[in-house]
Amino acid sequence: MSASWLIVDSNETPGGLASNDTTPEGFLFDVGGHVIFSHYKYFDGSVLPKEEQVRCLNDLIDAALEARARPASDKPRNFDEWNTRNVGNRLNEIFMRQLGHLDRRDSRHDADAKKVHLKDGTVVKYGSLISTMAVEYLAQSMGDVKLQQMCQPLFYSSTNVIGIGIRGERPERIGDKCWDNCPFYRATIFSNYSLYNQPQQEVKLPTKQLANGQKPTSTEPQPGPYWSLMFEVSESSHKPVNHETLLADSIQGLINTDLLNPEDEIVSTYVRCFDHGYPTPSLERNGALQEIIPYLHDKDILSRGRFGSWKYEVGNQDHRYVIRQSLFRFPLANRLICSFMSGVETVDNVVSGGIELTLNYPDLVNSRANAERRLKGTTVVSK
Ligand SMILES: Cc1cc2nc3c(=O)[nH]c(=O)nc-3n(C[C@H](O)[C@H](O)[C@H](O)COP(=O)(O)OP(=O)(O)OC[C@H]3O[C@@H](n4cnc5c(N)ncnc54)[C@H](O)[C@@H]3O)c2cc1C
Numbered sequence: 001m002s003a004s005w006l007i008v009d010s011n012e013t014p015g016g017l018a019s020n021d022t023t024p025e026g027f028l029f030d031v032g033g034h035v036i037f038s039h040y041k042y043f044d045g046s047v048l049p050k051e052e053q054v055r056c057l058n059d060l061i062d063a064a065l066e067a068r069a070r071p072a073s074d075k076p077r078n079f080d081e082w083n084t085r086n087v088g089n090r091l092n093e094i095f096m097r098q099l100g101h102l103d104r105r106d107s108r109h110d111a112d113a114k115k116v117h118l119k120d121g122t123v124v125k126y127g128s129l130i131s132t133m134a135v136e137y138l139a140q141s142m143g144d145v146k147l148q149q150m151c152q153p154l155f156y157s158s159t160n161v162i163g164i165g166i167r168g169e170r171p172e173r174i175g176d177k178c179w180d181n182c183p184f185y186r187a188t189i190f191s192n193y194s195l196y197n198q199p200q201q202e203v204k205l206p207t208k209q210l211a212n213g214q215k216p217t218s219t220e221p222q223p224g225p226y227w228s229l230m231f232e233v234s235e236s237s238h239k240p241v242n243h244e245t246l247l248a249d250s251i252q253g254l255i256n257t258d259l260l261n262p263e264d265e266i267v268s269t270y271v272r273c274f275d276h277g278y279p280t281p282s283l284e285r286n287g288a289l290q291e292i293i294p295y296l297h298d299k300d301i302l303s304r305g306r307f308g309s310w311k312y313e314v315g316n317q318d319h320r321y322v323i324r325q326s327l328f329r330f331p332l333a334n335r336l337i338c339s340f341m342s343g344v345e346t347v348d349n350v351v352s353g354g355i356e357l358t359l360n361y362p363d364l365v366n367s368r369a370n371a372e373r374r375l376k377g378t379t380v381v382s383k
Contacts, residue, residue: 006124008116013086014096016132017274017306025268026068026199029163032232032277033188040341041371052094059088064196068203109141111299128350130343132305134276135292150292153284154310157236159277160243162250163190163228165198165268166260167207170227174259182253183246184231191227198226205267211251212262226267229259234277247271279310293359304346304359313362341365 013019020030038044048056063085076082083096108117116124131138136154139147162184170189191198199205204221231250235241242249247269254260279285289310296303303309341358348354358365 006126008118008124010133017277021270021272023163023165023268023270025165025205026203027163027165027190027226027228027268027270028194028197029161029190029228029230029270031274032159032161033186033230039365039368039370040373041369042344042373043340045374046340052090056088056090056094059090061088061196063088068200108143109138111142111144111301114300126300128300128302130302130304130346130350132303132308134307135296135303135310138296138301138303138308147292147295150288150295153282153288155236155280155282155285156276156307157234157239157278157280159274160233160235160241160246161230161270161272161274162233162247163230163268163270164251164254164260164266165205165226165228166211167205167222167224167226167265167267169225171261182257183241183249184233184253187229187231187254187257187259189227190230198228199224201225207265207267208269209266210262211255211260211264211266213248213251216265228268229254230270235273236280243273276307279307279312281312285310302346302350304342309342309359311359311362313366341370 009016017031018034020028022028047053067085070085076085080092080096083092087096109115110117114126114129116126116129118124133141134156136148136151139151170191174189201224203226204223205226206219206221207216210216231254233241233246233250251260251266255262293303293309306312342356345354345356345358349356357370
């Protein structure tokens with residue numbers, strides 16, 4: 001079947017909540033700790049073959065090494081070059097280039113005329129639209145007051161992600177722990193995940209501060225090694241966070257929990273608040289969704305994804321993630337940065353009216369192996 005599709009994302013880089021940032025000092029932090037779970041054989045089958053993974057990783061390592069040798073004045077000439085520099089040649093080739101149109105922002109959405117007006121002036125006419133933006137923002141972009149009211153019972157919490165780059169080796173004392181007397185609900189030793197999540201040992205960085213808040217005796221750049229910690233602090237109207245003291249409070253929490261010593265040298269800090277972090281499974285939620293999702297469906301709009309369909313219980317990466325395969329079977333111009341199994345099932349629903357098990361029966365898909373459906377082979381697809 002021939003496919004006509006278009007992806008539009010308001011962010012300059014793809015990935016949504018499953019992406020990462022790098023500090024100016026070279027420490028990399030995800031949007032909180034991400035663990036790959038799988039409830040689906042189809043999901044397992046779509047992970048790249050081992051040889052392809054090795055190729056991608058080798059290119060990614062080369063890209064990281066080249067980035068360290070490159071002067072700051074050497075900027076990428078275009079988005080494609082930016083991608084190659086960030087994810088390496090092979091991942092750019094098989095994945096990023098396929099994403100088509102990125103870096104455009106929705107500005108207005110005329111649901112009756114089935115048109116999306118992008119900020120750069122482009123008007124996209126669609127047959128069906130899969131939207132993964134938060135559903136209340138979708139309602140706003142449609143100027144639909146009734147829908148905006150329907151969305152009022154939906155609640156969410158924000159996630160503050162804080163990262164610290166530290167000079168020295170990761171201390172042996174850090175093992176399995178319970179933490180108290182600290183503002184974060186989860187801490188991750190992010191340097192454990194990859195050698196490339198922090199600068200290499202020979203990179204010289206000045207100390208910004210000691211963990212106890214005191215100034216270092218010297219601000220001369222010194223070599224590593226380096227390790228890093230990343231932790232998450234939740235926030236909502238019921239649990240406000242003082243952003244002015246968040247970093248200092250968190251570092252004090254690290255000392256209180258023995259994750260840091262007071263004299264540890266901090267060489268990099270990272271703080272970012274993700275406004276929509278966790279959809280709250282509140283008592284009112286199901287009633288609201290039972291109105292919202294069919295209301296939008298009647299307009300050929302499928303609101304999906306972590307905050308598009310607001311279901312935390314099917315809000316992880318195996319449920320929700322960009323899927324290349326689904327795009328090739330999607331017949332109509334649309335905006336799509338969707339989820340993994342939910343994305344596959346949503347596209348099938350548009351194409352052939354298939355049932356969306358993940359969206360409609362979360363308890364069922366989460367309680368079983370979901371092995372009936374498999375991906376034949378694991379070939380890399382291209383447009
Ligand atoms: C703190 C945290 C920890 C997590 N831990 C795990 C974990 O351990 N394991 C796991 O599997 N999953 C985890 N997740 C969930 C994982 O990040 C999500 O499953 C995944 O990112 C959801 O994908 P999505 O496409 O549904 O939504 P998102 O990632 O939110 O993507 C939505 C996309 O829509 C775009 N968009 C928004 N508004 C507009 C607009 N107006 N116009 C155009 N584009 C727009 C955004 O830029 C974004 O790219 C975690 C999430 C968080 C926040």
